[in-house]
Amino acid sequence: xxxxxxxxxxxxxxxxxxxxxxxxxxxxxxxxxxxxxxxxxxxxxxxxxxxxxxxxxxxxxxxxxxxxxxxxxxxxxxxxxxxxxxxxxxxxxxxxxxxxxxxxxxxxxxxxxxxxxxxxxxxxxxxxxxxxxxxxxxxxxxxxxxxxxxxxxxxxxxxxxxxxxxxxxxxxxxxxxxxxxxxxx
Amino acid sequence: xxxxxxxxxxxxxxxxxxxxxxxxxxxxxxxxxxxxxxxxxxxxxxxxxxxxxxxxxxxxxxxxxxxxxxxxxxxxxxxxxxxxxxxxxxxxxxxxxxxxxxxxxxxxxxxxxxxxxxxxxxxxxxxxxxxxxxxxxxxxxxxxxxxxxxxxxxxxxxxxxxxxxxxxxxxxxxxxxxxxxxxxxxxxxxxxxxxxxxxxxxxxxxxxxxxxx
Numbered sequence: 001x002x003x004x005x006x007x008x009x010x011x012x013x014x015x016x017x018x019x020x021x022x023x024x025x026x027x028x029x030x031x032x033x034x035x036x037x038x039x040x041x042x043x044x045x046x047x048x049x050x051x052x053x054x055x056x057x058x059x060x061x062x063x064x065x066x067x068x069x070x071x072x073x074x075x076x077x078x079x080x081x082x083x084x085x086x087x088x089x090x091x092x093x094x095x096x097x098x099x100x101x102x103x104x105x106x107x108x109x110x111x112x113x114x115x116x117x118x119x120x121x122x123x124x125x126x127x128x129x130x131x132x133x134x135x136x137x138x139x140x141x142x143x144x145x146x147x148x149x150x151x152x153x154x155x156x157x158x159x160x161x162x163x164x165x166x167x168x169x170x171x172x173x174x175x176x177x178x179x180x181x182x183x184x185x
Numbered sequence: 186x187x188x189x190x191x192x193x194x195x196x197x198x199x200x201x202x203x204x205x206x207x208x209x210x211x212x213x214x215x216x217x218x219x220x221x222x223x224x225x226x227x228x229x230x231x232x233x234x235x236x237x238x239x240x241x242x243x244x245x246x247x248x249x250x251x252x253x254x255x256x257x258x259x260x261x262x263x264x265x266x267x268x269x270x271x272x273x274x275x276x277x278x279x280x281x282x283x284x285x286x287x288x289x290x291x292x293x294x295x296x297x298x299x300x301x302x303x304x305x306x307x308x309x310x311x312x313x314x315x316x317x318x319x320x321x322x323x324x325x326x327x328x329x330x331x332x333x334x335x336x337x338x339x340x341x342x343x344x345x346x347x348x349x350x351x352x353x354x355x356x357x358x359x360x361x362x363x364x365x366x367x368x369x370x371x372x373x374x375x376x377x378x379x380x381x382x383x384x385x386x387x388x389x390x391x392x393x394x395x396x397x398x
Contacts, residue, residue: 016205023217
Protein backbone atom coordinates (compact mmCIF):
# COMPACT_ATOMS: atom_id res chain seq x y z
CA UNK A 1 0.00 0.00 0.00
CA UNK A 2 2.80 2.39 0.88
CA UNK A 3 4.51 1.55 -2.43
CA UNK A 4 1.54 2.65 -4.55
CA UNK A 5 1.28 5.78 -2.41
CA UNK A 6 4.96 6.58 -3.06
CA UNK A 7 4.65 6.02 -6.83
CA UNK A 8 1.56 8.17 -7.12
CA UNK A 9 3.36 10.81 -5.05
CA UNK A 10 6.27 10.81 -7.49
CA UNK A 11 3.80 10.95 -10.39
CA UNK A 12 2.09 13.97 -8.87
CA UNK A 13 5.42 15.72 -8.36
CA UNK A 14 6.41 15.03 -11.98
CA UNK A 15 3.02 16.18 -13.26
CA UNK A 16 3.41 19.34 -11.19
CA UNK A 17 6.60 20.21 -13.06
CA UNK A 18 5.29 19.23 -16.48
CA UNK A 19 3.44 22.50 -17.29
CA UNK A 20 6.47 24.46 -16.11
CA UNK A 21 8.75 22.39 -18.35
CA UNK A 22 6.43 22.90 -21.32
CA UNK A 23 6.32 26.63 -20.64
CA UNK A 24 10.10 26.68 -20.37
CA UNK A 25 10.28 25.04 -23.79
CA UNK A 26 7.83 27.58 -25.20
CA UNK A 27 9.87 30.45 -23.70
CA UNK A 28 13.00 29.02 -25.26
CA UNK A 29 11.42 28.94 -28.70
CA UNK A 30 9.91 32.44 -28.36
CA UNK A 31 13.11 34.01 -27.03
CA UNK A 32 15.11 32.40 -29.82
CA UNK A 33 12.76 33.81 -32.45
CA UNK A 34 12.82 37.22 -30.73
CA UNK A 35 16.60 37.31 -30.99
CA UNK A 36 16.76 35.89 -34.53
CA UNK A 37 13.58 36.99 -36.33
CA UNK A 38 12.48 34.99 -39.31
CA UNK A 39 13.24 37.46 -42.09
CA UNK A 40 12.03 35.95 -45.31
CA UNK A 41 14.14 36.89 -48.32
CA UNK A 42 11.43 38.41 -50.45
CA UNK A 43 11.28 37.83 -54.12
CA UNK A 44 9.37 40.01 -56.49
CA UNK A 45 6.13 38.46 -57.72
CA UNK A 46 6.22 40.71 -60.74
CA UNK A 47 8.83 38.73 -62.66
CA UNK A 48 7.29 37.74 -65.98
CA UNK A 49 5.12 40.85 -66.12
CA UNK A 50 5.69 44.09 -67.97
CA UNK A 51 7.94 46.54 -66.22
CA UNK A 52 5.75 49.10 -64.37
CA UNK A 53 5.10 52.35 -66.18
CA UNK A 54 7.04 55.29 -64.81
CA UNK A 55 8.73 58.50 -65.85
CA UNK A 56 11.53 59.54 -63.52
CA UNK A 57 13.48 62.79 -63.70
CA UNK A 58 17.27 62.85 -63.78
CA UNK A 59 18.73 61.69 -60.48
CA UNK A 60 21.42 64.34 -60.62
CA UNK A 61 23.00 66.89 -62.93
CA UNK A 62 24.72 65.62 -66.04
CA UNK A 63 22.61 62.47 -66.42
CA UNK A 64 19.33 61.76 -68.20
CA UNK A 65 16.12 60.70 -66.53
CA UNK A 66 14.53 57.32 -67.22
CA UNK A 67 11.18 56.59 -68.88
CA UNK A 68 9.77 53.06 -68.98
CA UNK A 69 8.62 53.59 -72.58
CA UNK A 70 12.19 53.08 -73.71
CA UNK A 71 12.06 49.48 -72.50
CA UNK A 72 9.97 48.37 -75.50
CA UNK A 73 12.51 49.39 -78.12
CA UNK A 74 13.50 45.78 -78.86
CA UNK A 75 16.75 45.88 -76.91
CA UNK A 76 17.19 43.76 -73.76
CA UNK A 77 18.74 45.63 -70.88
CA UNK A 78 19.54 45.58 -67.19
CA UNK A 79 17.67 47.83 -64.78
CA UNK A 80 19.78 48.41 -61.69
CA UNK A 81 18.15 49.76 -58.56
CA UNK A 82 20.80 51.37 -56.36
CA UNK A 83 21.51 54.16 -53.91
CA UNK A 84 24.61 56.05 -52.82
CA UNK A 85 23.94 55.08 -49.20
CA UNK A 86 23.89 51.37 -50.05
CA UNK A 87 27.17 49.59 -49.27
CA UNK A 88 26.70 46.50 -51.52
CA UNK A 89 26.08 48.92 -54.42
CA UNK A 90 29.70 50.06 -54.06
CA UNK A 91 30.79 46.42 -54.08
CA UNK A 92 29.08 45.75 -57.42
CA UNK A 93 30.33 48.92 -59.14
CA UNK A 94 33.32 47.18 -60.82
CA UNK A 95 31.05 44.42 -62.12
CA UNK A 96 28.63 46.96 -63.62
CA UNK A 97 31.59 48.71 -65.21
CA UNK A 98 32.69 45.42 -66.76
CA UNK A 99 29.18 44.72 -68.05
CA UNK A 100 28.89 48.18 -69.61
CA UNK A 101 32.23 47.68 -71.33
CA UNK A 102 30.94 44.37 -72.73
CA UNK A 103 28.14 46.31 -74.43
CA UNK A 104 25.31 45.69 -71.94
CA UNK A 105 22.77 48.52 -71.61
CA UNK A 106 22.37 49.35 -67.92
CA UNK A 107 19.60 51.68 -66.82
CA UNK A 108 19.61 52.84 -63.23
CA UNK A 109 17.11 54.03 -60.67
CA UNK A 110 18.51 55.85 -57.63
CA UNK A 111 16.32 55.30 -54.57
CA UNK A 112 15.78 58.03 -51.96
CA UNK A 113 19.00 59.75 -52.95
CA UNK A 114 19.82 63.45 -52.87
CA UNK A 115 21.29 64.68 -56.18
CA UNK A 116 24.56 65.70 -54.53
CA UNK A 117 24.96 62.23 -52.99
CA UNK A 118 24.35 60.56 -56.36
CA UNK A 119 26.93 62.86 -57.99
CA UNK A 120 29.44 61.98 -55.27
CA UNK A 121 28.81 58.26 -55.81
CA UNK A 122 29.23 58.49 -59.58
CA UNK A 123 32.40 60.54 -59.24
CA UNK A 124 33.97 57.96 -56.97
CA UNK A 125 32.64 54.70 -58.42
CA UNK A 126 32.16 55.62 -62.05
CA UNK A 127 29.04 55.83 -64.22
CA UNK A 128 28.26 52.74 -66.31
CA UNK A 129 24.61 53.75 -66.67
CA UNK A 130 22.78 54.85 -69.83
CA UNK A 131 20.14 56.75 -67.81
CA UNK A 132 19.66 57.36 -64.12
CA UNK A 133 16.16 58.09 -62.86
CA UNK A 134 15.67 59.62 -59.41
CA UNK A 135 12.99 57.82 -57.39
CA UNK A 136 12.52 59.69 -54.13
CA UNK A 137 9.43 57.87 -52.86
CA UNK A 138 10.36 54.29 -53.83
CA UNK A 139 7.58 54.35 -56.42
CA UNK A 140 9.28 51.83 -58.74
CA UNK A 141 10.47 49.33 -56.09
CA UNK A 142 6.98 49.20 -54.58
CA UNK A 143 5.46 48.67 -58.03
CA UNK A 144 7.96 45.83 -58.54
CA UNK A 145 7.55 44.13 -55.16
CA UNK A 146 11.17 44.89 -54.40
CA UNK A 147 12.32 45.56 -50.84
CA UNK A 148 16.07 46.07 -50.92
CA UNK A 149 19.01 47.60 -52.67
CA UNK A 150 20.82 46.71 -54.80
CA UNK A 151 18.59 44.76 -57.12
CA UNK A 152 19.00 44.21 -60.84
CA UNK A 153 16.28 43.22 -63.25
CA UNK A 154 16.89 41.59 -66.61
CA UNK A 155 14.32 43.11 -68.99
CA UNK A 156 13.77 41.86 -72.52
CA UNK A 157 13.18 43.91 -75.66
CA UNK A 158 9.42 44.03 -75.10
CA UNK A 159 9.72 45.39 -71.57
CA UNK A 160 8.94 42.07 -69.86
CA UNK A 161 10.88 41.32 -66.68
CA UNK A 162 12.76 38.07 -67.15
CA UNK A 163 14.74 37.79 -63.95
CA UNK A 164 15.36 39.47 -60.61
CA UNK A 165 18.88 39.48 -59.17
CA UNK A 166 18.88 40.39 -55.50
CA UNK A 167 21.99 41.78 -53.88
CA UNK A 168 25.29 42.85 -55.39
CA UNK A 169 26.38 41.29 -58.68
CA UNK A 170 29.49 39.28 -57.93
CA UNK A 171 32.44 38.96 -60.32
CA UNK A 172 31.59 35.36 -61.17
CA UNK A 173 28.10 36.27 -62.39
CA UNK A 174 28.93 38.75 -65.11
CA UNK A 175 29.55 36.16 -67.84
CA UNK A 176 26.23 34.48 -67.01
CA UNK A 177 24.37 37.79 -67.26
CA UNK A 178 25.97 38.65 -70.60
CA UNK A 179 24.97 35.25 -71.95
CA UNK A 180 21.36 35.69 -70.77
CA UNK A 181 21.08 39.08 -72.44
CA UNK A 182 22.53 37.72 -75.66
CA UNK A 183 19.90 34.99 -75.65
CA UNK A 184 17.16 37.61 -75.35
CA UNK A 185 18.29 39.61 -78.37
CA UNK B 186 -3.94 39.91 2.05
CA UNK B 187 -3.83 38.31 -1.42
CA UNK B 188 -0.36 36.95 -0.67
CA UNK B 189 -1.70 35.31 2.49
CA UNK B 190 -4.52 33.72 0.50
CA UNK B 191 -2.09 32.53 -2.15
CA UNK B 192 0.41 31.06 0.28
CA UNK B 193 -2.13 29.41 2.64
CA UNK B 194 -1.60 25.68 2.69
CA UNK B 195 -4.47 23.81 4.32
CA UNK B 196 -8.09 24.68 4.75
CA UNK B 197 -10.87 22.64 6.35
CA UNK B 198 -8.68 19.49 6.17
CA UNK B 199 -9.43 19.34 2.47
CA UNK B 200 -7.26 20.43 -0.48
CA UNK B 201 -5.31 23.69 -0.01
CA UNK B 202 -7.10 26.92 -1.00
CA UNK B 203 -4.79 27.29 -3.98
CA UNK B 204 -3.63 23.91 -5.17
CA UNK B 205 -0.25 23.22 -6.72
CA UNK B 206 -1.67 23.44 -10.22
CA UNK B 207 -3.07 26.91 -9.65
CA UNK B 208 0.15 28.12 -8.06
CA UNK B 209 2.11 26.69 -10.96
CA UNK B 210 -0.09 28.47 -13.50
CA UNK B 211 0.15 31.80 -11.66
CA UNK B 212 3.94 31.48 -11.43
CA UNK B 213 4.16 30.75 -15.13
CA UNK B 214 1.86 33.66 -16.02
CA UNK B 215 4.02 35.98 -13.93
CA UNK B 216 7.18 34.76 -15.68
CA UNK B 217 5.52 35.32 -19.06
CA UNK B 218 4.75 38.93 -18.12
CA UNK B 219 8.34 39.54 -17.04
CA UNK B 220 9.77 38.00 -20.21
CA UNK B 221 7.55 40.04 -22.49
CA UNK B 222 8.21 43.28 -20.60
CA UNK B 223 11.96 42.74 -20.74
CA UNK B 224 11.98 41.77 -24.40
CA UNK B 225 9.72 44.71 -25.23
CA UNK B 226 12.19 47.08 -23.56
CA UNK B 227 15.14 45.48 -25.32
CA UNK B 228 13.63 45.32 -28.80
CA UNK B 229 11.63 48.57 -28.64
CA UNK B 230 14.43 50.36 -30.42
CA UNK B 231 14.37 48.10 -33.45
CA UNK B 232 13.38 49.52 -36.82
CA UNK B 233 15.05 51.95 -39.15
CA UNK B 234 17.03 50.64 -42.06
CA UNK B 235 18.69 52.39 -44.94
CA UNK B 236 21.11 55.25 -44.59
CA UNK B 237 19.02 57.47 -46.84
CA UNK B 238 19.60 61.14 -46.15
CA UNK B 239 16.32 62.08 -47.80
CA UNK B 240 13.40 63.16 -45.62
CA UNK B 241 10.31 60.98 -45.46
CA UNK B 242 7.76 61.20 -48.27
CA UNK B 243 4.96 63.73 -47.78
CA UNK B 244 2.22 61.32 -46.72
CA UNK B 245 4.52 58.95 -44.84
CA UNK B 246 3.60 60.70 -41.60
CA UNK B 247 1.11 63.35 -42.64
CA UNK B 248 -2.52 62.36 -42.36
CA UNK B 249 -5.10 62.78 -45.08
CA UNK B 250 -7.40 65.79 -44.75
CA UNK B 251 -10.62 63.72 -44.86
CA UNK B 252 -10.87 61.88 -41.50
CA UNK B 253 -12.92 59.04 -42.96
CA UNK B 254 -10.30 58.39 -45.62
CA UNK B 255 -7.53 58.66 -43.04
CA UNK B 256 -9.14 56.05 -40.80
CA UNK B 257 -9.65 53.84 -43.86
CA UNK B 258 -5.98 54.21 -44.76
CA UNK B 259 -4.93 53.57 -41.17
CA UNK B 260 -7.06 50.43 -40.93
CA UNK B 261 -5.38 49.14 -44.09
CA UNK B 262 -1.84 50.08 -43.03
CA UNK B 263 -1.93 48.07 -39.80
CA UNK B 264 -2.70 44.96 -41.84
CA UNK B 265 0.18 45.36 -44.29
CA UNK B 266 3.55 43.91 -43.36
CA UNK B 267 6.72 45.97 -43.69
CA UNK B 268 9.01 44.16 -46.19
CA UNK B 269 12.12 45.38 -44.36
CA UNK B 270 11.16 45.08 -40.68
CA UNK B 271 9.06 42.01 -41.17
CA UNK B 272 7.74 41.75 -37.64
CA UNK B 273 5.95 45.11 -37.97
CA UNK B 274 3.16 46.57 -40.01
CA UNK B 275 3.94 49.53 -42.26
CA UNK B 276 2.00 51.68 -39.79
CA UNK B 277 4.52 50.87 -37.04
CA UNK B 278 7.77 50.45 -38.96
CA UNK B 279 10.45 53.16 -39.02
CA UNK B 280 11.98 51.85 -42.24
CA UNK B 281 12.08 54.43 -45.07
CA UNK B 282 10.42 51.94 -47.43
CA UNK B 283 7.53 51.59 -44.97
CA UNK B 284 7.17 55.38 -44.96
CA UNK B 285 7.03 55.36 -48.75
CA UNK B 286 4.45 52.59 -48.69
CA UNK B 287 2.30 54.61 -46.26
CA UNK B 288 2.66 57.55 -48.62
CA UNK B 289 1.44 55.53 -51.60
CA UNK B 290 -1.39 53.88 -49.63
CA UNK B 291 -2.69 57.28 -48.52
CA UNK B 292 -2.46 58.65 -52.07
CA UNK B 293 -4.38 55.68 -53.46
CA UNK B 294 -7.08 55.98 -50.79
CA UNK B 295 -7.38 59.70 -51.48
CA UNK B 296 -7.64 58.78 -55.14
CA UNK B 297 -10.72 56.69 -54.36
CA UNK B 298 -9.31 53.18 -54.44
CA UNK B 299 -10.72 50.69 -51.94
CA UNK B 300 -8.63 49.02 -49.25
CA UNK B 301 -9.14 45.64 -50.87
CA UNK B 302 -7.99 46.96 -54.25
CA UNK B 303 -4.80 48.33 -52.71
CA UNK B 304 -4.19 45.14 -50.76
CA UNK B 305 -4.62 43.06 -53.93
CA UNK B 306 -2.24 45.39 -55.77
CA UNK B 307 0.45 44.90 -53.16
CA UNK B 308 -0.09 41.16 -52.85
CA UNK B 309 0.27 40.83 -56.64
CA UNK B 310 3.73 42.35 -56.29
CA UNK B 311 5.07 41.24 -52.92
CA UNK B 312 3.14 38.03 -52.47
CA UNK B 313 0.45 36.98 -50.02
CA UNK B 314 2.90 37.37 -47.19
CA UNK B 315 2.73 41.18 -47.27
CA UNK B 316 -0.83 41.09 -45.97
CA UNK B 317 -1.55 40.36 -42.31
CA UNK B 318 -4.98 39.14 -43.33
CA UNK B 319 -4.42 35.61 -44.57
CA UNK B 320 -7.23 34.22 -46.69
CA UNK B 321 -9.03 31.11 -45.59
CA UNK B 322 -7.90 28.16 -47.65
CA UNK B 323 -6.36 24.72 -47.18
CA UNK B 324 -2.97 26.22 -46.30
CA UNK B 325 -4.17 28.69 -43.69
CA UNK B 326 -7.09 26.65 -42.28
CA UNK B 327 -4.95 25.40 -39.33
CA UNK B 328 -4.29 29.06 -38.42
CA UNK B 329 -8.03 29.61 -38.04
CA UNK B 330 -9.02 26.28 -36.50
CA UNK B 331 -5.98 25.97 -34.24
CA UNK B 332 -7.09 28.28 -31.42
CA UNK B 333 -10.52 26.67 -31.31
CA UNK B 334 -8.99 23.19 -31.07
CA UNK B 335 -6.63 24.31 -28.31
CA UNK B 336 -9.53 25.89 -26.45
CA UNK B 337 -11.52 22.65 -26.55
CA UNK B 338 -8.51 20.65 -25.32
CA UNK B 339 -7.89 23.16 -22.53
CA UNK B 340 -11.53 23.03 -21.39
CA UNK B 341 -11.45 19.22 -21.39
CA UNK B 342 -8.27 19.16 -19.29
CA UNK B 343 -9.67 21.79 -16.90
CA UNK B 344 -12.90 19.79 -16.45
CA UNK B 345 -10.92 16.66 -15.61
CA UNK B 346 -8.71 18.59 -13.17
CA UNK B 347 -11.69 20.09 -11.34
CA UNK B 348 -13.39 16.73 -11.00
CA UNK B 349 -10.21 15.15 -9.62
CA UNK B 350 -9.64 17.95 -7.16
CA UNK B 351 -13.01 17.50 -5.51
CA UNK B 352 -11.74 16.97 -1.97
CA UNK B 353 -8.60 15.31 -3.31
CA UNK B 354 -6.67 14.05 -0.26
CA UNK B 355 -2.94 13.30 -0.56
CA UNK B 356 -2.27 10.10 -2.52
CA UNK B 357 -5.71 9.92 -4.11
CA UNK B 358 -5.57 10.77 -7.79
CA UNK B 359 -8.57 8.80 -8.87
CA UNK B 360 -11.92 10.45 -9.66
CA UNK B 361 -13.80 7.41 -8.39
CA UNK B 362 -12.09 7.59 -5.02
CA UNK B 363 -12.88 11.28 -4.89
CA UNK B 364 -16.54 10.48 -5.43
CA UNK B 365 -16.42 7.88 -2.63
CA UNK B 366 -14.91 10.39 -0.23
CA UNK B 367 -17.64 12.86 -1.15
CA UNK B 368 -20.34 10.29 -0.43
CA UNK B 369 -18.73 9.50 2.93
CA UNK B 370 -18.75 13.18 3.79
CA UNK B 371 -22.39 13.45 2.77
CA UNK B 372 -23.25 10.41 4.95
CA UNK B 373 -21.42 12.01 7.88
CA UNK B 374 -23.33 15.27 7.32
CA UNK B 375 -26.58 13.35 7.25
CA UNK B 376 -25.75 11.70 10.58
CA UNK B 377 -25.12 15.07 12.23
CA UNK B 378 -28.17 16.58 10.46
CA UNK B 379 -30.54 14.31 12.44
CA UNK B 380 -29.31 15.96 15.61
CA UNK B 381 -28.83 19.46 14.15
CA UNK B 382 -31.10 20.31 11.19
CA UNK B 383 -30.10 23.39 9.16
CA UNK B 384 -31.03 24.72 5.70
CA UNK B 385 -27.42 24.42 4.39
CA UNK B 386 -27.35 20.71 5.09
CA UNK B 387 -30.70 20.20 3.36
CA UNK B 388 -29.04 21.41 0.16
CA UNK B 389 -26.05 19.02 0.48
CA UNK B 390 -28.18 15.98 1.21
CA UNK B 391 -30.28 16.63 -1.84
CA UNK B 392 -27.11 16.38 -3.98
CA UNK B 393 -26.85 12.63 -3.53
CA UNK B 394 -29.20 10.85 -5.99
CA UNK B 395 -29.98 8.09 -3.44
CA UNK B 396 -31.74 10.60 -1.22
CA UNK B 397 -34.27 11.71 -3.77
CA UNK B 398 -37.25 9.49 -3.04
